[in-house]
Amino acid sequence: MSLAAISDDPFRAVGSEGIRERLKVATSAAHHALDERLGRFDLTTTAHYRRFLQASAAALLPLEQMLDRCGAGAVLDDWPQRRRSDAIRIDLADLDGHDVPVDVPVPTLDRPSVLGTLYVLEGSRLGAVYLLRIVAASADPRVRRATRYLRHGAGQGLWRSFLSRLAEERLAPGEDARVIASAHAAFAMFATAMAAA
Secondary structure: OOHHHHHHOHHHHHOOOOHHHHHHHHOHHHHHHHHHHHOOOOOOOHHHHHHHHHHHHHHHHHHHHHHHHOOHHHHOOOHHHHOOHHHHHHHHHHOOOOOOOOOOOOOOOOHHHHHHHHHHHHHHHHHHHHHHHHHOOOOOHHHHHOOHHHHOOOOOOHHHHHHHHHHHOOOOOOHHHHHHHHHHHHHHHHHHHHHHO
């Protein structure tokens, strides 16, 4: 293919090369603010860890339900195996917690918005590795056992495979803005849930 043909391809012009970097830069403040909220939980204590799981579930459950309805399986073939709703519900039950979804409307997602939402959910697996080390130091054996959510997908390279899929996506002009906007919306749901906790 000639250079002229490449430059005339509108999908190639916007492309997904660099979408990960644009997402990272665009959401860095939201990510940092959420990390600060998480830092207020002492995850070694039963009460705080339960509240953390409840807040996480409040955002995760409606987001995963929306991703189911909006075709996440068409974006990621292994989407059903990536879902963590069941894992977090079991952890909450083990700690006598409850899952109450955040009371904000979750919009219907188009394909670019699915990608942005998945970026936040799949990226949270990196933080889960760190949080798991904290939880493992708990004096409460129930807390140490209730780690299905934090351990979900460990060793399977799910973040790496998601990034590969994201890099393959051909975005039309303007679609990268929808990817970023949906990532912001997902971070906002988690922030709302953590603030309520």
